[in-house]
Amino acid sequence: MPERGQSPPPERSTGKQMHTPPGTGKGTDDASNKEDLNKASIEHLTSNPRGPLEDEVEKKFEKGFKPEKKS
Template sequence: MAERGQSPPPERSSGKQMHDPPASGKGTDDASNKEDVNKAALEHLTSNPKGPMEDEVERKFEKGFKPSA
């Protein structure tokens, strides 16, 4: 008898393990408009997005900056 976690001997393997062809590689999601979605996402993509503190750094280094406290 096979130990726990081991595959069965080849003569006892099911068709899915031994004889059936592999999957076709087709996904399950609908990708009919994939080109349009990708193009729209690319148009709104910035090359170097603004960081969360960038506005504050610019404010601090602008001419005439007066600290609040």
């Protein structure tokens, strides 16, 4: 018996598995303006974007930082 998740041996395969040709390999989306979309999406990227906590870290290590007292 084949292990779970494996295809059956060819002699036990159904007609669809054996006789249906593979897909065409073409996607369903329209990629006519793909180059323009890619250029537009990377135009304003920075090489090293700021992290979400960088402002807080800078505040914490400023000269004269006084931590808040917890009650």
